[in-house]
Each structure stands twice: as C-alpha cells, then as structure tokens.
Amino acid sequence: MRPVDEELERVISRYVDGEATNAESAWLVARLGSRSADLDSFVERLLMEAEMIQLGAEHELGRVKGRRIRSLLTSPAASSVLAAVAVIALAAVILSLIVLPRRASFAEWSASPGSVVSVSGGKDGKLSEGGVVKVSQGCVEVRLREGVRCLLQSPGVLTLHGAGFAQLEGGIARFEVEEKARGYRVQTSELVVVDLGTVFGIDAMGAGRGEVHVIDGRVEVSSRSGWKGTTEVTAGEAVALGAVGRLEAIPLDGRRFVESLPSGLPALRFSFDRLEKGLIRGEGTIADREGVRIRTGSETDPDWVEGKFGHALAFGGEQFALSNWPGIGGTQPRTISLWMRVSEQTPKLPYPLIGWGDFRDPTRMGDFGIRLAGGTGKVRVVSGRRSLQGESQVVDGKWHHLVVVLGSYQQGSWPEIKVFIDGKEETLLPGEPEAGKMASLETFSTRIDPTYSQPLILGRFLSEEPRHLPGLRGEIDEVVVAEGVITHDQVRALHEGRLEDSGLDFGN
Amino acid sequence: MKAHPLHALSSDGETDASEEFVALLTQHQRTLMAFILGLLPKRPDAEEVLQRVNVVIWRKRDDFELGTNFRAWAFAVAHWETKAFLRERGRQSWLVYDDEVAGLLADRLASVPERGLSARAEALRHCLGELGNDHRRLVVERYQNGSSFKECAEKFGRSEGGLRVTLHRLRVALRKCIVRYIEQSS
Numbered sequence: 001m002r003p004v005d006e007e008l009e010r011v012i013s014r015y016v017d018g019e020a021t022n023a024e025s026a027w028l029v030a031r032l033g034s035r036s037a038d039l040d041s042f043v044e045r046l047l048m049e050a051e052m053i054q055l056g057a058e059h060e061l062g063r064v065k066g067r068r069i070r071s072l073l074t075s076p077a078a079s080s081v082l083a084a085v086a087v088i089a090l091a092a093v094i095l096s097l098i099v100l101p102r103r104a105s106f107a108e109w110s111a112s113p114g115s116v117v118s119v120s121g122g123k124d125g126k127l128s129e130g131g132v133v134k135v136s137q138g139c140v141e142v143r144l145r146e147g148v149r150c151l152l153q154s155p156g157v158l159t160l161h162g163a164g165f166a167q168l169e170g171g172i173a174r175f176e177v178e179e180k181a182r183g184y185r186v187q188t189s190e191l192v193v194v195d196l197g198t199v200f201g202i203d204a205m206g207a208g209r210g211e212v213h214v215i216d217g218r219v220e221v222s223s224r225s226g227w228k229g230t231t232e233v234t235a236g237e238a239v240a241l242g243a244v245g246r247l248e249a250i251p252l253d254g255r256r257f258v259e260s261l262p263s264g265l266p267a268l269r270f271s272f273d274r275l276e277k278g279l280i281r282g283e284g285t286i287a288d289r290e291g292v293r294i295r296t297g298s299e300t301d302p303d304w305v306e307g308k309f310g311h312a313l314a315f316g317g318e319q320f321a322l323s324n325w326p327g328i329g330g331t332q333p334r335t336i337s338l339w340m341r342v343s344e345q346t347p348k349l350p351y352p353l354i355g356w357g358d359f360r361d362p363t364r365m366g367d368f369g370i371r372l373a374g375g376t377g378k379v380r381v382v383s384g385r386r387s388l389q390g391e392s393q394v395v396d397g398k399w400h401h402l403v404v405v406l407g408s409y410q411q412g413s414w415p416e417i418k419v420f421i422d423g424k425e426e427t428l429l430p431g432e433p434e435a436g437k438m439a440s441l442e443t444f445s446t447r448i449d450p451t452y453s454q455p456l457i458l459g460r461f462l463s464e465e466p467r468h469l470p471g472l473r474g475e476i477d478e479v480v481v482a483e484g485v486i487t488h489d490q491v492r493a494l495h496e497g498r499l500e501d502s503g504l505d506f507g508n
Numbered sequence: 509m510k511a512h513p514l515h516a517l518s519s520d521g522e523t524d525a526s527e528e529f530v531a532l533l534t535q536h537q538r539t540l541m542a543f544i545l546g547l548l549p550k551r552p553d554a555e556e557v558l559q560r561v562n563v564v565i566w567r568k569r570d571d572f573e574l575g576t577n578f579r580a581w582a583f584a585v586a587h588w589e590t591k592a593f594l595r596e597r598g599r600q601s602w603l604v605y606d607d608e609v610a611g612l613l614a615d616r617l618a619s620v621p622e623r624g625l626s627a628r629a630e631a632l633r634h635c636l637g638e639l640g641n642d643h644r645r646l647v648v649e650r651y652q653n654g655s656s657f658k659e660c661a662e663k664f665g666r667s668e669g670g671l672r673v674t675l676h677r678l679r680v681a682l683r684k685c686i687v688r689y690i691e692q693s694s
Binding site for chain 1: 537538539541542543545546549550551555560563564566567595596606608609612613616617620628629632633636647648650651652653654657672675676679680682687
C-alpha cells in the first residue's frame with residue numbers, strides 16, 4: 001500500500017467538499033497532470049465519494065451494520081445474492097432516474113395547421129424533461145406545467161432542459177412566464193435571457209443574430225460570446241446583438257411574435273386591389289409581422305389595371321414593383337403562388353416574374369426566382385444560374401395560375417421543388433444553364449442579408465443581374481408567398497380562389 | 509457481442525437490447541458520477557449534471573450500437589455536459605478546469621475494471637460497518653441527508669472546523685481500509 005500523502009489528501013477533501021481555494025484547486029490540477037500516483041489517489045477518492053453518494057441516495061448508509069455485512073460477506077453464495085439484490089436495486093434507481101422522467105409529462109405542445117414538427121422525448125402531445133421540439137414549418141405552442149408558454153415560429157428547435165431552462169436554436173419565439181416560474185432562462189447560441197416576470201420575444205433567426213423584445217415586465221439579457229455584457233431590458237424596450245457581441249438598443253417590434261397559434265402557415269398576399277397613399281400593403285401574417293408593402297410614386301412603377309381578380313399590376317419591360325420584404329431565407333420551405341398573363345415574348349429573352357436574394361456571388365445559390373424561359377415560354381425556377389424548367393407553354397395571352405413549392409433540401413441536389421400550372425403539376429427538367437459559371441448544388445441557401453440582398457421584386461431581374469435585359473411584359477395578380485409547403489389539394493384551393501382551404505393564414 | 513442498432517427495436521424497455529442498454533447505463537453510474545465530481549466537485553451540481561448526462565445518453569440511445577465502446581461514449585457525453593454546465597452557471601472562481609487533466613481522469617476512470625468497482629463497493633460497505641456510531645451518524649448526515657457542515661455542526665453541537673477535520677480523517681481512514689480489505693480479499 002502506498003504511503004498516504006497527507007497534504008494531497010487534505011486538498012482533495014477540501015476539493016470534493018467544494019471548499020478549495022483557487023490556489024489549492026490549481027495546485028491539485030497541476031499535481032494530477034504531472035504525477036500518475038496522485039491521479040490514482042484522486043480516482044480512488046472520487047470512486048469512494050461516488051459510492052457513498054449512491055449509498056446515501058438509496059438510504060443504505062444508515063442500514064450498514066458491521067456484523068451483518070461481515071456475516072454476509074463470509075458466504076460466497078450470500079455475496080452473490082447481495083450483489084444481485086444490489087444490481088436490481090440500482091437498476092430500479094437508475095430506471096427511475098432515466099426512464100420515469102422521460103415518461104412523466106411536464107409540458108404539452110400543439111401546432112398550427114400545416115406545421116411540420118418533429119418531437120423527441122414525448123408523444124401524444126406530451127413532452128418530458130429533455131424533450132426536443134423541432135419546427136420546420138409553421139408554428140408550435142409549448143406549455144410547461146410550471147407556468148411557461150412558448151410560441152415558436154419556424155424554423156427553430158426548442159430543447160426543454162428542465163423546469164427552469166430551455167435552449168432555443170433558430171426561430172422566432174414568444175415566451176410568457178407566470179409569476180411562479182420567475183427566473184426561467186432561455187439560452188440561444190448567442191444570448192442568455194433570464195425572465196424577471198414578463199412576456200418577451202426572442203428572434204434567433206440566422207447565425208450570429210439575436211434580438212430580445214420585452215412586451216411586458218422585464219428580463220436580464222447576456223451575450224455569450226465576443227464583447228460579453230449583461231443588461232436589463234424592460235417593457236417597451238428591445239436589444240439586438242451587435243457585430244462584436246455587444247447588446248444595442250433597438251426599437252421594440254412586438255408584432256413579430258405571434259400571441260396565439262395561427263390558423264395556417266404564415267403567408268403574405270398582395271391582391272393589388274387597394275392603393276392607399278402611394279402604398280400597396282401586403283396582407284396576412286407575414287405582412288402583419290413585418291409591415292410588408294410596395295411603395296409607388298416612381299416612373300418605373302407598373303400600371304394598375306383590371307386583373308384576374310379585382311386589380312393587377314401590368315409591366316411594360318422597364319417597370320417593376322419592389323417590396324420592403326427580404327423574402328424567405330436559407331433552405332426554409334416556401335410556396336409562391338401568382339396569376340400571370342403574358343401575350344408575347346421577345347425571342348430568346350427570359351421574363352422575370354418574382355425573385356429575391358443575393359445574386360452577387362456566382363459561386364453560391366444565394367438568389368431565388370421564378371421566370372419564363374426565353375423563347376419557350378415555360379416556367380423556370382432559378383437559383384445560382386441553375387434552373388428547373390416545366391413543360392407547359394404559358395405565353396398565350398390567357399391568365400394562368402402558377403404555384404412553386406419548395407420543400408426539403410438535401411445538400412448536393414436541388415431542393416424538392418414542385419411547379420403547378422393551373423392546378424396541375426408540371427414535370428420538371430434541368431433548364432439550359434445561363435451564361436457564366438453555375439453555382440454548386442451544395443450551396444443552395446437563399447441569402448436575405450439586409451445589406452447585400454435584393455428584397456422581393458416583381459417584373460425585373462435582381463439588381464446585380466445583367467441590366468441590359470428588359471423586364472417582364474405582362475400582368476401579375478394575386479401574389480402569395482408562404483413559409484412552408486402546401487399540398488396539391490391546397491394548390492387547387494388557391495387556383496379556385498378558395499383561400500380558406502389553402503392552409504395559409506391570411507389574417508382577418 | 510454482436511452489434512445491432514437499437515432503433516430497430518421498440519423503446520418500451522422490454523426488449524433485450526433496451527434492457528442491455530439500461531444495464532450498461534446502470535453499470536456506469538458510479539464511474540460517471542466520480543468523473544463529474546472530479547470536474548465539478550459540488551455534489552448538487554454533480555448530481556444535476558449526471559441527471560443531464562443520463563437524459564442525453566438515453567435520448568441518443570438510438571445512435572449507440574451495442575458492442576461498441578459505451579464507456580468512451582458516456583464519458584464524452586459527461587465531459588461535454590459538465591463543460592456546458594460550467595458555461596451556463598458561470599465557472600466557480602476557485603475551480604481550475606483543465607481539459608488535459610479531464611482527459612487523464614476519464615482515461616483512468618474508464619479503465620477501472622467492473623470487477624474492481626464491485627470489489628471497492630464491497631470493501632466500502634465493510635469499512636462503513638467498522639465505523640463507530642458517531643462517525644456513522646456524520647456520514648449519514650453528510651451523504652444521506654445532504655447536510656452542510658453548518659447544519660451538521662448545529663446538529664452535533666460541534667464546530668464546523670472540527671467536523672471538517674473529523675470527516676477528512678474519516679475519509680482517509682475509509683480509503684486505507686478499502687485498500688487493505690481489497691488486498692486481503694485478493
């Protein structure tokens with residue numbers, strides 16, 4: 001047996017009691033890193049501590065009697081019985097630690113119609129501690145028994161680590177925390193938000209991004225990296241993470257955080273039926289959330305004409321309509337629906353219908369748009385100079401309903417894309433590559449950076465694309481963009497004007 | 509042992525694979541606790557981290573194939589969760605965290621054979637049985653009831669400092685007893 005190093009043992013005792021000073025802790029770590037024998041001593045002490053804690057947890061310590069234990073241990077058969085009993089007891093303890101908490105529901109969840117949600121750590125609308133809710137499209141509501149309600153809009157992941165702590169990855173979430181749950185903590189990759197009795201929203205969309213908006217009460221917000229800091233934010237205030245991690249005051253925008261589950265997928269609609277004070281206002285949940293509009297008053301404005309339903313926009317080649325909405329970014333699922341009428345097409349020139357994103361970097365699929373292919377008059381979905389093309393010729397002077405649905409994306413191939421013309425699905429083939437270098441399919445991710453990207457535009461190519469090309473000559477009506485994919489039946493509902501059956505939330 | 513993915517089986521804990529997984533997890537509770545205590549010595553914190561580790565391991569059980577190195581996987585999860593916990597709570601000012609020492613500790617604990625753990629557990633029970641009543645009461649108070657030194661001092665009518673010294677000596681004595689018992693048994 002090794003001689004006992006009294007000093008080492010003393011420091012280990014203080015360490016395991018959580019009472020070591022910084023100097024003692026540093027001394028111990030240095031010894032452990034340099035002396036194998038000390039590491040052995042430390043390991044033996046830790047194993048003893050762990051065993052005693054386990055015995056204490058099983059309420060076995062008070063029952064240990066020297067004579068009884070000794071007599072049991074004298075018999076090999078008895079020893080094995082004891083060991084078996086111990087294993088069974090331990091298994092029961094561990095099962096209660098692991099399995100039961102998973103089964104015991106401590107939260108419930110529900111989702112808005114059309115949502116795509118995956119859940120681990122729960123079933124039948126229940127969630128256990130450690131449960132994870134991933135919402136790929138739509139919105140989910142999570143209610144903790146402890147008095148916390150969260151409305152999470154896609155795309156985001158919420159992990160419930162316990163009664164007082166959740167991790168949020170991406171998404172836009174509103175938290176309502178009751179008095180009894182005060183101190184509830186939400187952590188994103190960039191921020192830690194601690195409730196101090198409140199209703200607050202967190203926008204965690206995009207890497208390195210984070211905003212906290214306090215609708216009621218107050219919270220404590222800390223940045224986790226860079227220029228670390230902590231600040232208290234009260235009702236009516238909001239903060240955003242700056243470039244180096246500093247928290248900067250921004251205007252409150254409570255509209256972004258929905259108060260209840262929407263009736264369908266978030267959607268933006270331009271009916272073009274009303275022109276007020278030079279503005280064409282968007283409708284629907286996205287428009288309400290982000291104040292989406294098209295400003296008019298320029299010589300390049302399209303004409304306001306009678307359309308398929310009410311009014312439409314007419315483009316003459318040099319006209320376009322530019323919104324203030326950045327579009328749907330990343331690989332997030334999306335649906336675009338519009339009515340169009342094109343009588344003739346200049347040979348071999350493509351017509352842009354709708355688009356947004358960043359076209360500046362030709363090596364990336366950072367833009368997203370829909371066009372009519374030059375010469376053929378067929379619908380094209382384009383990104384990074386690549387395209388997928390439908391089969392129907394739609395340049396015939398008649399109104400046609402076009403829907404493009406972009407679903408899940410597997411890196412290295414096109415996202416799952418469907419195109420419907422007048423309610424019927426098109427067969428898609430790769431279109432002829434445009435001039436210049438094509439971006440790799442690995443890079444599909446629509447960029448909606450506010451500095452460099454083009455907001456949603458109708459009738460013209462994105463600003464960085466070749467300017468010598470004229471824009472659309474034709475009409476566009478009833479533009480709808482939704483955050484998520486819809487079914488063929490819902491496409492037909494849009495085609496037939498049954499908006500209430502489209503699975504989209506257009507608001508009141 | 510034949511490797512087969514758990515996800516092919518039901519998750520109700522009734523299959524052989526699930527039972528085997530639970531057995532593996534159960535078997536490693538003490539070493540995982542010892543590891544976490546070595547990095548995060550305050551017992552309530554260590555217990556919370558162990559609980560998190562158990563939840564993570566259980567949640568990711570489909571990723572694990574029986575027959576592969578469960579211990580390495582579990583220690584990696586424990587290491588990650590401990591660091592995450594320290595980040596969340598703000599590292600205690602006195603604690604010196606060293607990734608290299610954490611790795612050494614994981615290696616050493618992971619290499620303790622199962623038989624050695626059983627022998628230690630037996631020896632500890634034996635040695636606890638050798639304690640006098642006062643010392644056993646102190647052990648029960650600290651490890652079973654989770655009392656602080658201050659609470660123990662009030663209960664036993666002694667000074668905190670005196671109890672710290674007593675518990676330290678008691679631990680050293682228990683460790684010597686364990687080593688002696690194992691040597692004699694073998």
